[in-house]
Amino acid sequence: MSRPHPHRRLRLVTGGALAALLVVAGCTSNTPETDSSSGGTDSKAVSANDDPGKKVVIGFSGPAADHGWLAAINSSALAEAKKYDDVELKAAEGTNDASLQISQIETFINDKVDAIVLLPTDGAALTDVATKAMEAGIPVINVDREFSSPFAARTTVLGDNYGMGVSAGTYACKVVKDKGLDDAVIAEIAGIDSLPLTQDRSKGFKDALKACGQNVDNRVAAEFTVESGEKAASNLLQAAPKIDVIWNHDDDQGVGVKAAFDNADRHEFAFIGGAGSANAMRWIKDGSMAATVIYPPTQAADGIRLARLIAQNKGLSDLVQVEVPKRIVLNAPVVTKDNVDDYMALGFES
Structure with a gap:
């Protein structure tokens, strides 16, 4: 799993600062850093x-x-x-x-x-x-x-759990705008709800959606495991006959989530992941996932x-x-088909 941990903390953003953060996230989340991330390649800083x-x-x-x-x-x-x-x-x-x-x-x-x-x-x-x-x-x-x-x-x-939610929500807003959706249905598959990190991710997602006039219409929680992800996603699909965007918090959990999508033959929505697993990177490349949000491994x-x-x-x-x-709080960039090759080396196997 990504892995979610109960003792991660968020950077608190309030008032006008949140609006500024959302603007920055929208401008930068899909842009890979030009410097190599540590652990991803053999390159080191030139200094x-x-x-x-x-x-x-x-x-x-x-x-x-x-x-x-x-x-x-x-x-x-x-x-x-x-x-x-x-x-x-x-x-x-x-x-x-x-x-x-x-x-x-x-x-x-x-x-x-x-x-x-x-x-x-x-x-x-x-x-x-x-x-x-x-x-x-x-x-x-x-x-x-x-x-x-x-x-x-x-x-x-x-890592930045709140920022993950902001990045995912900002990307969801972009999907809604690009597709010209008037009454978008947005769903969320969270991790363990009792953990602060899950709460931080959900808050960031909700705040980013609010900034573009959207909200979470359907929400379920899993347990950061493949089995729980499949069960939670199956329940979500049964409850929501129409979905436009789904954000799943965790790409390890996402193995089960995607299995539920495949079993139900439901792929009408933009599927956004979280953490940046190798599976997610491959799904993005083959078009079965729209994006994932990095939680740096x-x-x-x-x-x-x-x-x-x-x-x-x-x-x-x-x-x-x-x-x-x-x-030091690391960025939570959005990986899409446009930049997935830049992040592929950081993808971890589930």
């Missing part, structure tokens, strides 16, 4: 930062790779570290056990690594040990699931790069600031 520097030891701890998105998180981090001769990576075994992950960080502290990249199985549960590492002089790069204290991380790298790879720079006392070469920023 002196890539020249070999002081040898650094980085500890990496992530969750168990029990679905596509998390597997991509872990593999991209390992691949990124291998690109640098001045990086020695100590990678702990992936786990969904907070107690075991705490033990892994304790080991990194005892080993006196130069930096730690940590995607916590539970941000709150790992806050104390991350703070301990920081107090020991070891910078912690927090990935995807935030800690509950600002003192637990030197830098935090996040390269966050830990970005964490590795940032850990290296921080441990070597470097900043980001494209910024005037001499230090790595405290917080």
Whole structure:
């Protein structure tokens, strides 16, 4: 799955700022960045930062790779570290056990690594040990699931769940406009409704639709699994004989969602996905999916790069600031047939 996590946080946008965000999303969401995304290719930024520097030891701890998105998180981090001769990576075994992950960080502290990249199985549960590492002089790069204290991380790298919803909603508005639909029926297949990340995605979608005078007419929730996606999508199709646009939050879940569409022979709508799986990329290329919204599987790879720079006392070469920023929220671009080849390398297998 993509993977959705309960401790992702959104950037809060209110009032006029939301309108500005929607305009920007509409202008930029379909435009790939010209710089290669970390973990996607062998390319690295063209700057002196890539020249070999002081040898650094980085500890990496992530969750168990029990679905596509998390597997991509872990593999991209390992691949990124291998690109640098001045990086020695100590990678702990992936786990969904907070107690075991705490033990892994304790080991990194005892080993006196130069930096730690940590995607916590539970941000709150790992806050104390991350703070301990920081107090020991070891910078912690927090990935995807935030800690509950600002003192637990030197830098935090996040995807943008609210932004995913905004991008999906903005694209849905474009579909409605391009097709000249007067009374569009828009549906949503969410993930687990109790999770903040799902709530953030749905809010962004709703807010973007509202900006163009649309709303969600039919909504169901699944559980980020293939089976639940198929069941939820089947129920949705039975309840809605007419649909113009469907946004499914998660491309791993989308395997089941698309199976339901195929079984019912329902393809009259624009199908929008979420996360950016390899399946979604292939569906876009063959025309069976209109678009997907990226939730970057390269966050830990970005964490590795940032850990290296921080441990070597470097900043980001494209910024005037001499230090790595405290917080980085990655973009949630829309991938369509026009730009799918640019993002294909980032597609993860479900």
